[in-house]
Amino acid sequence: MMEKMVFGRYIPGDSFVHRLDPRSKLIFVFIFIAAVFLANNTVSYALLLAFTLLSILASKVRIGFLIGGLKPVMFLIAFTFLLHIFFTKEGDLLFQLGFLKIYEEGLRQGIYISIRFLVLVLMTSLLTLTTSPISITDGLEVLLNPLKKVKFPVHELALMMSISLRFIPTLMDETDKILKAQLARGSDISSGTMKERIQAVVPLLVPLFVSAFKRAEDLAVAMEVRGYRGGEGRTRYRQLKWDWRDTTALLILLAVIVALWFLRG
Amino acid sequence: MERILSLQDVRFTYTPDDPDGRHAVDGVSFDMHAGEWIAVVGHNGSGKSTLARLMIGLLFPQEGTVGLFGDTLTEDNLWEKRSQMGMVFQNPDNQFVGATVQDDVAFALENNGIPFEEMTLRVQNALKQVKMDTFLDHEPQHLSGGQKQRVAIAGALALRPRLLILDEATSMLDPQGREEVIRVILDLREKTGLSVISITHDLEEALLADRVVVMNGGRKFAEGTPQEVFLKGEALTELGLDLPFAMRLSALLGEQGIGTEPGTMTERKLVEQLWTLRSNR
Numbered sequence A: 001m002m003e004k005m006v007f008g009r010y011i012p013g014d015s016f017v018h019r020l021d022p023r024s025k026l027i028f029v030f031i032f033i034a035a036v037f038l039a040n041n042t043v044s045y046a047l048l049l050a051f052t053l054l055s056i057l058a059s060k061v062r063i064g065f066l067i068g069g070l071k072p073v074m075f076l077i078a079f080t081f082l083l084h085i086f087f088t089k090e091g092d093l094l095f096q097l098g099f100l101k102i103y104e105e106g107l108r109q110g111i112y113i114s115i116r117f118l119v120l121v122l123m124t125s126l127l128t129l130t131t132s133p134i135s136i137t138d139g140l141e142v143l144l145n146p147l148k149k150v151k152f153p154v155h156e157l158a159l160m161m162s163i164s165l166r167f168i169p170t171l172m173d174e175t176d177k178i179l180k181a182q183l184a185r186g187s188d189i190s191s192g193t194m195k196e197r198i199q200a201v202v203p204l205l206v207p208l209f210v211s212a213f214k215r216a217e218d219l220a221v222a223m224e225v226r227g228y229r230g231g232e233g234r235t236r237y238r239q240l241k242w243d244w245r246d247t248t249a250l251l252i253l254l255a256v257i258v259a260l261w262f263l264r265g
Numbered sequence B: 001m002e003r004i005l006s007l008q009d010v011r012f013t014y015t016p017d018d019p020d021g022r023h024a025v026d027g028v029s030f031d032m033h034a035g036e037w038i039a040v041v042g043h044n045g046s047g048k049s050t051l052a053r054l055m056i057g058l059l060f061p062q063e064g065t066v067g068l069f070g071d072t073l074t075e076d077n078l079w080e081k082r083s084q085m086g087m088v089f090q091n092p093d094n095q096f097v098g099a100t101v102q103d104d105v106a107f108a109l110e111n112n113g114i115p116f117e118e119m120t121l122r123v124q125n126a127l128k129q130v131k132m133d134t135f136l137d138h139e140p141q142h143l144s145g146g147q148k149q150r151v152a153i154a155g156a157l158a159l160r161p162r163l164l165i166l167d168e169a170t171s172m173l174d175p176q177g178r179e180e181v182i183r184v185i186l187d188l189r190e191k192t193g194l195s196v197i198s199i200t201h202d203l204e205e206a207l208l209a210d211r212v213v214v215m216n217g218g219r220k221f222a223e224g225t226p227q228e229v230f231l232k233g234e235a236l237t238e239l240g241l242d243l244p245f246a247m248r249l250s251a252l253l254g255e256q257g258i259g260t261e262p263g264t265m266t267e268r269k270l271v272e273q274l275w276t277l278r279s280n281r
């Protein structure tokens, strides 16, 4: 099941998009999300869709893979589409089957909303697919740096994120081990009533929590021994480099926004 | 020779408010010279880890002093002293901070404000020293325990410490992983004159040390070269400690009337004595 999930997964590569600085990608996606709401007619939606497809091409992520992995989201998109088709009753009547009436405006709104949704999901997936979680963390840390002035704990938050990311696989392994250990003792979480199953999960969670706390304690000591005492006076090993690609990407986005502005009705 | 570490009558209890509380470390003193390798052995709960924590200022003694590189360790010089030491713990997973091998090695350097250019050099170097330089971008979950432990050592070495403390750093590794790690440290000591304190349950490892400190119930039970210490034989087994394999074997051989020289500790020496046994007669 995990293998097919696209959301939040990272696929290493060396395309144009992969090589962008995480900062420019983050800025890009945030501006893009806002810009999506500029579109309001067929041409502007077509432009959005075309631009998104181009971005996917530039990332060399296989479109089939993207679409395949977004099936759960597709379901949601289809649902909103149907909702619009059946409940918007404006414009000419296009089609009628018994009590089912489809109006022109309904169809149009349905398509627009679907495109908007699709484009947002594709672009954000593209960000996580082409940027390692640790780079996203780095990018966020640098971008949010100004917030330090208002005492927002940027460094601590970024460190928390990167340590959580680092320990996800470790804790998954651990869960697996505990699960097997409890199975060997006759626990069964895959059958029985809901109540029984929930009760069976408790002996899984308790050891997991105990070991997570133990790990956290060990890690804190290991960090202290290696001289960690907060963000003050620290240097960075992971350097972010802004180059021509990043400027180009943002300029292209700017051009698209200007075009959207003129094309919208 | 320069004194790297000097413990004087160090006493520490985890329960200072409890008047009958046991002392985890109870009046321990010893000195260590630059370039020395000291092994600390003792049964579980004998205070070895507590001792290590006192040395690196994770804990401060209630009585006595810990001297490091010529000064007494205090809250004020703690970070400066710590930047000259490294410590590696038992569990390879719980001390891996970075997302990848190179990030983890750089962690202590980042904390100490080393500039970027210098950092890349040192990370490379440290990883070369532990023979992990081809694993730069590997994530911890794709490394074996021994490899993770070597990365942890590289992380400590990158700071160019004068003193390296290993708290059962090899105990979760298989014999091969253990040997890898020990060989790396022996090698480094040869090349850089690093001082090493290694807390261990592995007696063959303790035999490699210049000096062995035996802990028992928070007190120092014995101290001396491995030869001197392990000759106490019975007294050590009474503390729940094992003796090196060659010693146990030679004792058993003795019961069978095959006399070997007392104090034979390494397999090699024992083998040598055995095959020359006949020819000497």
Ligand SMILES: Nc1ncnc2c1ncn2[C@@H]1O[C@H](COP(=O)(O)OP(=O)(O)OP(=O)(O)O)[C@@H](O)[C@H]1O
Binding pocket: B014, B024, B042, B043, B044, B045, B046, B047, B048, B049, B050, B051
């Ligand atoms: N965090 C703690 N809080 C309270 N007591 C502790 C703590 N850590 C250790 N102790 C106690 O201090 C004593 C010495 O423990 P220490 O961990 O130093 O032993 P050790 O020689 O390292 O043992 P092991 O070989 O099992 O690692 C033990 O009696 C232990 O119960």
Ligand SMILES: [Mg+2]
Binding pocket: B048, B049, B050, B167, B168
């Ligand atoms: Mg211990």
